[in-house]
Amino acid sequence: MQYTASTPEDYIKQLPEDRIEPVQQLRKVILAHLPKGFKEGMGYGMIAYVVPHAIYPAGYHCDPKVPLPFINIASQKNFVALYHMGVYADKKLLDWFVGEYPKHCRTKLDMGKSCIRFKKMEDIPFELIGELASKMSVEDWISLYESHFKK
Numbered sequence: 001m002q003y004t005a006s007t008p009e010d011y012i013k014q015l016p017e018d019r020i021e022p023v024q025q026l027r028k029v030i031l032a033h034l035p036k037g038f039k040e041g042m043g044y045g046m047i048a049y050v051v052p053h054a055i056y057p058a059g060y061h062c063d064p065k066v067p068l069p070f071i072n073i074a075s076q077k078n079f080v081a082l083y084h085m086g087v088y089a090d091k092k093l094l095d096w097f098v099g100e101y102p103k104h105c106r107t108k109l110d111m112g113k114s115c116i117r118f119k120k121m122e123d124i125p126f127e128l129i130g131e132l133a134s135k136m137s138v139e140d141w142i143s144l145y146e147s148h149f150k151k
Contacts, residue, residue, distance in 0.1 A: 008040060008047045019075045019138070022121040023047070026073050026082065033130040037138035046074040051138050054111045061149055062104060070141055071098055071133065079110075079117040082129060086136045088114035097132055104128040 005011035012023055028048060039052045043066065050067035053059055060066040065130065072083040087094045101109045104125035110117040118124045136144075 004045075005042060007042065011047055012041065015075050018121060019080060022118070022124055023073060023075060025082070025126055026124065029126045029130040030071060030073070030133045033134040034071075035134065035137045039067070041067075041147075043067075043069055043072060047071040048072050049133075051142060053137060056142055068142070068145060076117075079119045080121065080124065082116045082118070083114050084116065084132060085114055086141060086144070087116075087132070089144050090136070090149075093135060095133075096135075099138055100128055100131075101125065 005014060008027060010026070012020055015023055027040075030049060034049060037051065037055055038049045041048050041050060043050060049071040050069050052067050056068050058064060058068075060068050069083075070085055072081075074083070076083045087097055098109060098111075104127060105123055107120060107123045107139060110119065
């Protein structure tokens, strides 16, 4: 689902009633655990956590005017999604997350390359998401990004 919001608060206000609290909680846990340097905003119609141009002037290789994306939260038609570029780019981080997930959640992990999908709002493992958000510094992400994606 595409929302026309210019701030995370506006985005959350537009959500269906059953999505407001889980998305607010995801936002809160990410903000509490995200290492210094990442900035919250909006990107691609979702709540975004990025490396700002002030830290990484080159921006995103697909569109250098856009700051380097790291994590996004989105309310889709049938699920809430957490997009984490670090798990897409770092096999060790992916393996850690996949191994930890069953310890925090009774449902099967539903995941794409960077997208973690939560169909049941009560099954979102907020503590694990907070730990995931804390695992990579801005410097680590820039280094990994440049080694994998930057040409």
